[in-house]
Amino acid sequence: MAMEVDIAIVGGGLGGLALALGLQERGIQAHIFEKAPKLRVHTGTAISLGLNGLRALNGIKPGLSTRLMTKGAEVKKIRGIIRAHDDVEKVNEREVSPGHMCMVPWKAAQETLAGEILDQSVLHWRHAFVDFDVIEGRVEARFEVPVEEESGGPSVHTKVVRAKLLVGVDGGRSQVRKVLVGDEPRDLCHITWNAVVPTVRSLNLHGERELKFLSYRKGNIVKSVYLLDAGSGLSLWQIRTLDMSGEITKAYPLDLEAHGRDVRKARVLRQLEGLEWIENLREAVEGTDPDLVRESRQYDRLPLTSWSDSSKRVVLLGDAAHGMYPGPGQGAQTAFEDAHQLSMLLPEALASSAPETAISEAVTRFEQLRIQRTSRIQAYAAEKTFMPNLIPEWVRNLPLEEQRKRDQELMTWIRLYPEAIHGDPNSTYWKP
Template sequence: MRVLVVGAGIGGLGLAAGLTRAGIEVEVVEQAEQVRAHGSGVTLFANGFGALDALGIGDDVRTAAGAAGTYSSGSRRPDGSWLMRLGGAAENLRVIDRAELYRVLLAAVPRDSVRTASRVVGLGDGGVVLEGGTELAADVVVGADGLRSRVRADAFGDPGIRYAGYGAWRGITEHPVPIDAAGETLGRGARFGIAPLGDGRIYWFACVSVAPAYRAGGLDEVRRRFGDWHDPIGALLDATDPAAVSYAPIEELARRLRTFASGRCALLGDAAHAMTPNLGQGANQALEDAAVLNHLLGRDLGSAPDIRSITATLARYDALRRPRTQRIARQARLLGTVMQWRHPFLATVRDSAIRLAPTALADRQARNLQQWSLPAP
């Protein structure tokens, strides 16, 4: 059996790593000239590590991420006063430099299995068609090519892309910065997030509610908007290389897909369920997708599967993954809307609700989100 994965993102490389370990022939097709990641962090929860374990690379990622820190975490106001502190639900959470995660994923995939500078322009009868006319054949095609997926557009229809109403700057400090707490600080139409990496550096993000065509500035604009918020936000910005700061509008699929599987083609990660980052589950859900698909392909299909068995296996994948991922995407959308409220009255109501909510309730919701396991036979 031969599997063709379109897109060398976290989910696509994770699937390729699992299939390689299972002895299944796999090729990853990536349009970029080089597979690399830029300065941002990836939050991995218990469910993400469970998926990585199922793919056979969990311990490697834990080593790269470093030890989990012992920080207070929760929600604060711009003056630093606490609205809510999380309990033990975040104890297994680790934040890893995206570049380090990619390094581990690439090391688990044979070098000659990743084809770069290869842009997929459409699906063929038995695989995909590359720009220039080259056709690549496969028994199974997996679209892991992100929010603007070419595979999705060809085989599933394009649901469109929705702007969430806000954008985000992201950066990682150049060196360790002492902090005593992590989490998010909530303003009016603005948020600042702090997430420590295992080596003491800090991944941070800054969200603002702006028009879709907003032309964002760089680190100086982040300082202007957030520099007078509580410590250590100013110190984090001072410790960040301006050239390493990026800004992007927050986007998601405009509507839910009716299926993640069509014939011998399946979708994975953002191509299937691109969601806003408010629950920190984007990468974790992509890894769950990869683990389930890897499990089903390795368990249910032989070395030379027929079309009927492939179609049935991918339909099973769709039934297992679509309800959970679409539910989490809805939750993330709603949470982002509330957290970005700009009106003073609504922001005050939000802050009061967070302050009055029992810590045990927030912990239980976070733990429930992280509960995941491979499907039973």
């Protein structure tokens, strides 16, 4: 027998939990189905929260941004250092206004959002989404769920969930998107290593409440480093390098055979060549527990003109809809914006005397509010890979001052959320 719910959310990450919270705040119980066995123990990364993300969180639930900020560190200074092949450093520093930016460990953010769910029984772990069908105005989703047989051996049970709406919030490699659209992620040819570790003040990786960005370029070698205060006595180090040929990724099996559980740490230490000028970076990486080091190849998703199926009973949200290069730090924030907007649209639709039509209209309105905005941010994020084929020729030809103006205008527009959703009429480059 199928399980009956109003809203089924596939994915128990930040976007899925935020949507469930927004609906809970408006009297609607959504159920979350997540393939992982539980909340993540280690993620190795942190999320950036600027004004748009903070406002979206407060729109989801008043005071939610404050609760998240207490789990991280409010950024008061950003320091950027760029060193080119001629070893000439370009340094840029700026102060951040109070309440305008915060860094929160991903794990702490997920735990905080999950802890706000009043009825924990709506969190269904070990549920791997398979596919869906739309039948008689409702969507039937199938999940594979491991069960223990009486014989003692494990097996997989297929669970059917019937819902008025299925929301795919299952990340950049979304299975919901695969069934709905069938496309694949785009390789951005970058590899990132990162870890969230206890702060060691003597290493002086960063100042208190400081975010440092360092870049090194020599010929075809491009490396970037983030060092930042993640709050609660934690720091994040992150090292990213270009891997156009895929050689670094292809070497993983041999490296795994050679280094075992230390493989990710061994691979990132190999990438420190050219970064010797960054004070104590090697010491910080060498002192990191190998199990805390996360390695990932960067992908994004190409923008879609629709996030839903033809019946408007299935819709995408967050990275599943608009996965983007993490450089500008907008992935989690735009997911929170999505959750905020959809949680405001659905209550009236569900309460309608004609809910099937009203839900379709709510999904259509959601797409109208979100697709244009996130597509522009996605494209901009891809530019920040600095891969020429991802930067429009007219942008490459802009004078440096105009490029900086365009960058600043984008951030100004993004921070206006929830106003000026589709663009800033006062800008030169980001008009509606």
